[in-house]
Amino acid sequence: MQLRTHIVIGAAIGLWVGGPIGGALGAFAGVVPDVDLDVGSVARGARWLGVIGIAGGALGGYLLNSPTIAGLSIAGGFLLLMLIRLPHRGPTHSLALALLWSLLGGLWLRDPGLIGAWAAGYLSHLFLDALTPQGIPWLGPLSGGRLRLARWRTGSLWDHAILILGGLIGVGWIGWKMVG
Ligand SMILES: [Zn+2]
Incomplete structure (x- = not known):
């Protein structure tokens, strides 16, 4: 998926889980797995x-x-x-690293909502990439098998639809806060 899709979805989930700071953490965690892009x-x-x-x-x-x-x-x-230096869509796109990431967040964030946003942002990245033809090595490094939930290409109509959906979810949170 596109970088902006990852940012928007991570931020939207983070907002609902941990408020504005959660949104920022979710957006950050949502792009971190792609540090393996050179x-x-x-x-x-x-x-x-x-x-x-x-x-x-x-x-x-x-x-x-x-x-x-x-x-x-x-x-x-x-x-x-x-x-x-790792190959793209390698170990950073596995559940093992998502778990490690969440544990690290738990150690320094200490607030359940913020830890949730931190972990959910990372997991949302893995989920979105699992919707693309390349899939993700979800069980790495134990197994090389890749998880593919759909075959939606990066930059495709689906990618843009998810981006818009993420934007709506984020705006929905702001609206809900203004009403509530
Ligand atoms: Zn990725």
């Missing part, structure tokens, strides 16, 4: 984030005298740089 803005952003994580972690850890901060952000930076 072209495009997600990978470029991820590359910068990885480098900043490593450099900032080393500097921040030194200045704050905190080995935990240094260790975590350096490890996170390296992990990110590693992820964008």
Whole structure:
């Protein structure tokens, strides 16, 4: 699916699950699985984030005298740089990584609605990509089998219909809040 479809659907679900902050987290989590693309803005952003994580972690850890901060952000930076080297629609599009992602969110977010938005955004990405002909390696790395729920191409009419649906769901939340 298109990047904007992932963003809008992630944001719409996040809004309903965790309010405005949930919407932002859902949109972010909705594009994260595509850090494995070696072209495009997600990978470029991820590359910068990885480098900043490593450099900032080393500097921040030194200045704050905190080995935990240094260790975590350096490890996170390296992990990110590693992820964008993976084949597209590989391990980042598996349930195992979605679970890991959700656990990480649970560790730092602590609010059930925000954790829900964080996890749902990621899962929505996997679901949307499972609707395309390429499918997703949902059971990776245990099995190479791919899950294909439909054969809707990226950029097709279906993709745009889902994008519009996501927009409506998001606007619906705003309307519901204004009425309620
Ligand atoms: Zn994807």
